[in-house]
Amino acid sequence: MKIEKWHIISGIIIAVLGLIGIILNIFWPREIQLEIIIKDNNTEKVIPGVIYINQDVNPISIDPAAGTAVFLRQGKHTIRVASDGYNQRTVDIDRISTPLVITMEPIAVITSGPMPLSFTGWRRWNDITLSEGANTNEIIVNGTVLDAAGFNNTTLSTDLRGKTLILYFSNTNASRFSQRRLVKLEYNIDEILLQPANASLLYDGYLQAEDTPLNRGIEFIIPNDFDGKLNFIFYQAELKDLKITAYYK
Secondary structure (H helix, E strand, C coil): CHHHHHHHHHHHHHHHHHHHHHHHHHHCCCEEEEEEEEEECCCCCECCEEEEECCCCCCEEECCCCCEEEEEECCCEEEEEECCCECCEEEEECCCCCCEEEEECECCCCCCCCEECCCCCCEEECCCEEEECCCCCEEEEEEEEEEEEEEEECCCCHHHCCCEEEEEEECHHHCEEHHHECCEEEECCCCEECCECCCCECHHHCEECCCCCCCCCEEEECCCCCCCCEEEEEEEEEEEEEEEEEEEC
């Protein structure tokens, strides 16, 4: 009789534990490692880019060599994907299944002129804030820079090698720059100074603080050893709605 009661009790315990497991899985779903890979829709070539998960405004860079792993709880998620030279895409997933391969459609080339270089996914460092301009290739910079600050992208396409970066700076009069030092550009993980092809630099490699003529952007030839990192650096400046517009050709 005691054995039968024990079987009944143990059965109830197992059933309760199973019910608890189901409830926990519903209200506290487990985290799953999801590998995300971005590919060109036409060539199936793996490409770099950034993703934004749900309402998060902080971009996550996707490694073009091996993809990038993120941790998500099982359930519904919205992933917004951006890659330079491609139309942005939003993907909704109901259940996590790894790896997640997201294909991107290249932006159609309508003109033979300069192409916009998107600032989507660039990351700030130190005392500045970034906001989007009217187009993806425009960025607005604000902040008080006590020493050095800036923003960068470490996953730009190496297809930019040999191409010309064209920059336009506007509303510079609203900002204050120490000894008229506007900004300097460095490239690669080694932080090498990027020299302009059609403008003079002040000491320490900084451009002079002034608006760029609309008919003559500041041009930089991207070196053949470019590894995908480009960094904008400000020094001791009070930035107020400084607008930077970027193209490449």
